[in-house]
Structures are given as C-alpha cells and as structure tokens.
Amino acid sequence: MSYDANNIFAKILRGEIPAITVYEDDQTLAFMDIMPQAHGHTLVIPKEAAETLHDLSDDAAANLIKKVKMIAAAVKSAMQAEGITLFQLNGEAAGQTVPHIHFHVLPGSIVTARAH
Ligand code: 5GP
Numbered sequence: 408m409s410y411d412a413n414n415i416f417a418k419i420l421r422g423e424i425p426a427i428t429v430y431e432d433d434q435t436l437a438f439m440d441i442m443p444q445a446h447g448h449t450l451v452i453p454k455e456a457a458e459t460l461h462d463l464s465d466d467a468a469a470n471l472i473k474k475v476k477m478i479a480a481a482v483k484s485a486m487q488a489e490g491i492t493l494f495q496l497n498g499e500a501a502g503q504t505v506p507h508i509h510f511h512v513l514p515g516s517i518v519t520a521r522a523h
Contacts, residue, residue: 410456416507420454430481434467435474440511447486449512451475458506459497475510488514 411417419426419438426438429449440448453471457463463471479491492513496503 410458410462411506412456414506416450416452416505416509417456420452420507430474430478432474434470437474437478437512444511444517445514447482447488447514449478449482451478451510451512452507457508459503459508460495461497463508471508471510475512479512482512482514486514490514490516492517 415424418424420436426436426441428436428438430437430451434454435451436454437449437451440450451471451474453463453467455464455467457467460468475493479493482488483491492515493510494513494517495508495510497508
C-alpha cells in the first residue's frame with residue numbers, strides 16, 4: 408500500500424501538529440501517546456516513511472529496535488516500572504489506526520490492565 412503522507416504521525420514529524428517529544432535524532436522520534444493506556448505511554452517512530460514493519464527498510468528497522476530498547480529503559484526508569492510492555496500493530500486488521508509504523512512503550516502490563 409502507498410504511504411499516506413497526511414497521516415497524523417507524518418504531520419508530527421513535519422512539526423505541523425504538536426506532540427510532547429521525549430527523544431529525537433536524525434532517524435527517530437519518540438513522543439507521548441495522546442490517549443495513554445498507562446501513565447508514561449510513549450510512541451517510538453522512525454522518520455522513514457513506512458506504513459508498517461513490512462514496508463520499513465532493514466537499516467531503519469535495525470535502528471528503530473535499538474531506539475525502542477533505549478526508550479524502554481528510560482521509561483522503565485522514569486516511571487519506576489517493574490515491567491515494560493512493547494507492542495506494535497501492522498495493518499488495520501491488526502488494529503493499527505495510524506498508518507506510520509510505531510512501537511508502543513508502556514509501563515506495566517496491558518494484560519493486567521485489561522483484566523481489571
Ligand atoms: P495504533 O492503534 O495505530 O497502534 O496506535 C496509535 C496510537 O496513536 C494510539 O495509542 C493513539 O492514542 C495515538 N495517537 C493518535 N493520534 C495521536 C496524536 O495526534 N498525537 C499523539 N501523540 N498520539 C496520537
């Protein structure tokens with residue numbers, strides 16, 4: 408599928424809409440989720456235009472997972488979380504709502520959160 412350059416994360420990357428940025432480098436942006444599933448819920452995205460993991464270049468994928476690892480450690484420390492959940496949805500059928508690949512970094516457990 409072709410990349411939609413008007414998706415909300417593309418607009419955040421271009422600075423057209425605001426986001427609470429927690430980390431940025433030449434290939435990566437991390438920012439707070441606007442509707443957090445837990446306090447500290449952070450999204451990590453590549454700057455490469457890719458809708459899903461299947462569209463991402465190998466180089467960008469390798470960089471992205473390194474940055475996810477780093478940000479997961481930072482969120483764990485900042486939120487004093489005993490555990491961190493990562494999830495990443497590909498395609499509408501999987502529940503993806505924003506068509507720019509992103510990792511969710513979530514303090515705690517979505518399994519526990521859903522059980523309550
Ligand atoms: P998905 O369901 O695609 O895996 O997750 C998309 C995530 O993006 C959701 O958790 C949603 O709350 C978040 N989101 C949607 N629109 C915005 C926005 O404009 N700003 C920010 N910071 N997060 C957004």
